[in-house]
Amino acid sequence: MKIAYCVLGTFNSGGMERVLANKANYLSKIGHEVTIITTDQQERVSYYSLNTAIKCVDLQLNYTDDLNKGLVTRLIAYTIKQKKHRTRLSQLLKKLCCNVVISLFDHDATILPQINDGSKKILEIHFSRYKRLQYNRKGFWKWVDAYRSYKDLSLVKKFSRFIVLTEEDKGYWGTVPHIHVIPNANSFVPKNLATGSNNRVIAVGRYDAQKNFSDLIEAWRLVANDCTDWSLTIYGHGPQKQQLQQLIDRLDLNNSVTLHPPVVDIEKAYTDSAILAMTSRYEGLPMALLEGQSCGLPLVSYACKCGPRDIIRNGFNGYLIDESNVAGMAAQLVKLIRDPALRIHLGKNAAQMAHNYAEDKIMNQWLSLFEDVLRVDKDELKYKSV
Structure with missing residues (x-):
């Protein structure tokens, strides 16, 4: 054809x-x-x-x-x-x-x-x-x-x-x-799966209003109070980079939150992390969730239109959070951070779910x-x- x-x-x-x-x-x-x-x-x-x-x-x-x-x-x-x-x-x-x-x-x-x-x-x-x-x-x-x-x-x-x-x-x-x-x-078939042992949460997407990373950073302020040895890395670029960096500065999170430029080989970034988080206002079918899932990461995402509800089975391969519920996002991240066995269990389920894609x-x-x-x-x- x-x-x-x-x-x-x-x-x-x-x-x-x-x-x-x-x-x-x-x-x-x-x-x-x-x-x-x-x-x-x-x-x-x-x-x-x-x-x-x-x-x-x-x-x-x-x-x-x-x-x-x-x-x-x-x-x-x-x-x-x-x-x-x-x-x-x-x-x-x-x-x-x-x-x-x-x-x-x-x-x-x-x-x-x-x-x-x-x-x-x-x-x-x-x-x-x-x-x-x-x-x-x-x-x-x-x-x-x-x-x-x-x-x-x-x-x-x-x-x-x-x-x-x-x-x-x-x-x-x-x-x-x-x-x-x-x-x-799925964008790729990973060579390895995340072990869940690295103390890092990852997010991926363009720095714009749609991806709503300001909510994730606000949630991380609550996480960082309890989980001082964990970090958040957000891979992307876009018009809100300066605004997001100013928010990180204002909340005194520079020691635990990093805005990282996008990388073509994103696989290693996923497998070097333990949890994937997403706070988008809207999506189609978010590649970050599919990619994180294929790498064996448990997923924590706002239940926005559309996509997260099709990918995440609540409590099986991750958690769905009500939109704009910053405290709820923080609570689920802390829950996974404090329970390594749960992270590993949800991550294995996520890798299995990836076969559907x-x-x-x-x-x-x-x-x-x-x-x-x-x-x-x-x-x-x-x-x-x-």
Whole structure:
């Protein structure tokens, strides 16, 4: 098959970019022709390595260049770029002659269903039904997000298939007939599992409002009072780094909390830890939970929309905490810190649960979906020819 993915860029170290790289590499390795089409790559290299057989094409639209401009300028620029986007993407897809084109719900999502290049169009979302509202923007943009969230429902119906990451999120979309649940796969198969003996809690994610690391740091203030020989390391980068560091300074936690830059080989960071913590406001299917689980870490997470409820069985491989319950987060971390046997038991259960997200198992679901949508297309042609 000829398969194309449409995304903003592959230069970020985020979970979506990691998942895309893994899927593209898998499909390329088994003989499919894969193209990744970006809009804002700006000649930057992919953060995660891609097979040399994968073709990468950037449309040079650079939507992100306009983020700091005024409202009117930004709206005009977006309208102009959407028109260019439609023209350039249409020309490219007609040249590529793909069987399947997948949108990752970015700027191309409103354009793809209008392009008549002979390919089947699939939409996948890496957040949840209410992702736009969860940005919690103010003023005019709050109403824009509400309107776009309303319009999302009609948009997804224009695609041949619509893929969400969790059963929880599927329920939020109502009666969309062609919706399917395919979770993210594990990013890697760890060489070793965490022993649970290292006195460190790990968190991973972008330093932004979504990941809400300020709550985790506030919780750690309570943990540090009782567990003075333990540390918290948060791997990531982002716009809130200075704000988070100031919070660490103000709470006098510099001796036990570290903001660490992201690393490509995150496996060792997980296996050198004993517990994984997450305080996100919203997710799709958080890669940090999947990766930590595969490395045998017990998981402690806010029960936000969406993902944690699909991954964590409360008391079996970790604990779900009510959103914004800083004291509850701290209490469960202290409970695991004080009970090494419980940490090890939950960690072993987590490693077993990770088999549900094995790469072959998840990618076979994608291959079956591709075959199904193309078979429907062939059946329709056969019917029309009779």
